[in-house]
Amino acid sequence: MSEGVATETGVRARTRRAILDAAIEKLTKQPSATLADIAAAANVGRTTVHRYFAERSDLIDAISHDALDKISQGTERARLDEGPAPAALARLCQEYFEHADVFQLLFTMPDLMTRPEWEEESEDDRDLLRLVERGHREGTIDPAMTKEWLLQLLWSLLYTAWEMVREKTPKHEALTLCLRSLEKVIAIG
Numbered sequence: 001m002s003e004g005v006a007t008e009t010g011v012r013a014r015t016r017r018a019i020l021d022a023a024i025e026k027l028t029k030q031p032s033a034t035l036a037d038i039a040a041a042a043n044v045g046r047t048t049v050h051r052y053f054a055e056r057s058d059l060i061d062a063i064s065h066d067a068l069d070k071i072s073q074g075t076e077r078a079r080l081d082e083g084p085a086p087a088a089l090a091r092l093c094q095e096y097f098e099h100a101d102v103f104q105l106l107f108t109m110p111d112l113m114t115r116p117e118w119e120e121e122s123e124d125d126r127d128l129l130r131l132v133e134r135g136h137r138e139g140t141i142d143p144a145m146t147k148e149w150l151l152q153l154l155w156s157l158l159y160t161a162w163e164m165v166r167e168k169t170p171k172h173e174a175l176t177l178c179l180r181s182l183e184k185v186i187a188i189g
Contacts, residue, residue, distance in 0.1 A: 019039075019052055036049075100165065
């Protein structure tokens with residue numbers, strides 16, 4: 001019996017993920033999309049979407065939390081404590097770059113980032129700020145580039161790279177330009 005429960009949980013998780021992914025894709029292109037539009041994009045019935053997300057606001061909350069989860073997972077995978085600060089910062093950019101879909105939605109629907117979970121500085125933000133401070137101490141990141149400035153700059157560069165991909169620039173080229181720009185900005189001298 002526990003095997004059936006595990007399978008059902010796996011199916012539920014996959015269905016929920018499919019709805020979230022479809023919602024992110026649909027809302028990025030059409031912020032006013034309805035739950036019915038999202039259900040069609042996810043290839044599920046409207047009642048299925050309502051079973052997982054009773055209201056549109058529930059779906060938006062789930063997307064917001066999904067974005068925060070992706071930030072946390074990307075920050076962890078980037079191993080910010082390893083190697084020189086510029087290399088760790090480049091790894092972080094590469095990790096975040098892979099989640100263009102959800103991050104572009106955050107920029108498309110700014111009300112997502114006004115939710116309470118975005119108001120406080122997260123541990124991931126603090127990790128990034130500590131990385132910049134370490135780079136300043138090591139002499140590998142220009143001390144004139146404040147940590148707050150670099151945090152904003154990082155997101156701006158990523159957004160620019162994502163937009164270039166959306167406009168048909170090859171993904172590897174956009175990421176290379178993003179990383180090269182970041183490297184030049186943080187360089188000393």
